[in-house]
Amino acid sequence: MSLPQPVRGTHDLLPEEFARHAHVQGTAREMAARFGYAEMATPIFEFTEVFARTMGESSDVVSKEMYSFESRSGESMTLRPEYTAGICRAFISNGLQQNVPFKVFAAGPMFRYERPQKGRQRQFHQIDVECIGAAEAKADIEVVALGAAILDALGVMEKCTLEINTLGDTESRQAYRAALVDYFNDHKSSLSQDSLDRLTRNPLRILDSKDKGDRVIVEQAPIFTDYLNSYSSDFFDEVLEGLSLLGIEYHLNRRLVRGLDYYTHTAFEFVTTALGAQGAVIAGGRYDGLIETLGGKPTPGIGWAGGIERLAMLADEAPAAVRPVALIPVGEEADAVAAKLAHQLRKDGISIEMAFKGNVGKRMKRANKLNARAAILIGEDELVRDVCTLRDLDQGEQSEVPLASLSSALRRLL
RNA sequence: GCGAACGUAGCUCAGUUGGUUAGAGCGCCUGACUGUGACUCAGGAGGUCGGGGGUUCAAGACCCCUCGUUCGCCCCA
Numbered sequence: 001m002s003l004p005q006p007v008r009g010t011h012d013l014l015p016e017e018f019a020r021h022a023h024v025q026g027t028a029r030e031m032a033a034r035f036g037y038a039e040m041a042t043p044i045f046e047f048t049e050v051f052a053r054t055m056g057e058s059s060d061v062v063s064k065e066m067y068s069f070e071s072r073s074g075e076s077m078t079l080r081p082e083y084t085a086g087i088c089r090a091f092i093s094n095g096l097q098q099n100v101p102f103k104v105f106a107a108g109p110m111f112r113y114e115r116p117q118k119g120r121q122r123q124f125h126q127i128d129v130e131c132i133g134a135a136e137a138k139a140d141i142e143v144v145a146l147g148a149a150i151l152d153a154l155g156v157m158e159k160c161t162l163e164i165n166t167l168g169d170t171e172s173r174q175a176y177r178a179a180l181v182d183y184f185n186d187h188k189s190s191l192s193q194d195s196l197d198r199l200t201r202n203p204l205r206i207l208d209s210k211d212k213g214d215r216v217i218v219e220q221a222p223i224f225t226d227y228l229n230s231y232s233s234d235f236f237d238e239v240l241e242g243l244s245l246l247g248i249e250y251h252l253n254r255r256l257v258r259g260l261d262y263y264t265h266t267a268f269e270f271v272t273t274a275l276g277a278q279g280a281v282i283a284g285g286r287y288d289g290l291i292e293t294l295g296g297k298p299t300p301g302i303g304w305a306g307g308i309e310r311l312a313m314l315a316d317e318a319p320a321a322v323r324p325v326a327l328i329p330v331g332e333e334a335d336a337v338a339a340k341l342a343h344q345l346r347k348d349g350i351s352i353e354m355a356f357k358g359n360v361g362k363r364m365k366r367a368n369k370l371n372a373r374a375a376i377l378i379g380e381d382e383l384v385r386d387v388c389t390l391r392d393l394d395q396g397e398q399s400e401v402p403l404a405s406l407s408s409a410l411r412r413l414l
Numbered sequence: 415g416c417g418a419a420c421g422u423a424g425c426u427c428a429g430u431u432g433g434u435u436a437g438a439g440c441g442c443c444u445g446a447c448u449g450u451g452a453c454u455c456a457g458g459a460g461g462u463c464g465g466g467g468g469u470u471c472a473a474g475a476c477c478c479c480u481c482g483u484u485c486g487c488c489c490c491a
Contacts, residue, residue, distance in 0.1 A: 307491030
């Protein structure tokens, strides 16, 4: 077959799948609003620097996964691989320092040049939550709780586990990082090739290695808690206590490390085993240094992103679409009457399906296929008496209804 | 970026050790039923077997390349 195909790693969202996405996004949007997170949007592309500086030059996303291009003006642009950097840029660009805490919800397409798999695409969609300008642990708790509430509303909480860890403040993390590098350098000869690469890029990642040889070495590695200063460890304790208070179960995972440079303190992931290698459905953390990196005044922040495709695969069925009513004119005279009637009923708020062609049998079949609740037949018989035949397609019963009271009769039926 | 499996109709899949005009179910179209669906029956359309090259008298089957999907790694949502 040489039919035109979509670009690798991109997918069409046909109505059925789109409805599932809309369900995930709509549920998240509604829950976010209840938590006081207003929806916003930023451009789909930014100056490359926005992502490169914040996410870290050595991160996988920046070093090999960005869709970058040179604009006609000669500047380097990048299709956004995540939402956080763009929202923080917008926070600075619009001078929102006085609007803190700036609590927002956003959703839209993201782009990463990765090898596609199930639950991993080159264009995918995320829901995103950010709380900028709050240094309190209460913000961390609220943001995680919002994630949990959304998963709950989607009916996927049972399939997910909340993994949580702290990366400490910059001081703590740098001290720990130095200790780790020292330790692993001493064991360089027995580290896997992957971990040797990680040693320069992101040594904390070695802790999470799946390689058996690495794991043996990791057993003896320095422990993060020994390097956390009291502020960092007190902060984390407060976050965990807050989650417990809300009855949100978590699994303390001391090896949880995020791949992006900007994370500090709280790091978390809601993970599932139901999606193969792609376990994370919602993930995020605190990024106290990010705004400063972008050139803003030092401003703390915390947020997360959730994969809509991944959530849609796990979520309950989307609520059924509105069932239409099929309007079926019989004969040329009835055609014009039906057209006017359909227009009026639609303005009255009723979903009307009217086929463009076909005899009554075909139109009835089509009505059935569209899951219509009822069919209205209008022919010469009915026209002379100003009535129509209203057929209940579920019950299989029909009766005559005066055109004048059709609108209210349908309302009662639907 | 690394390793592996798979790719036959719109969809799900058959297709013997290479051997005539490549099949089924579902779906679609038409009719039985020119004013009545979800049932039934009868017909019909739809395939350059992902694409390109090679081996052979002969390739959907075998070989190479390529594109795509899936699984694992890496990484992430």
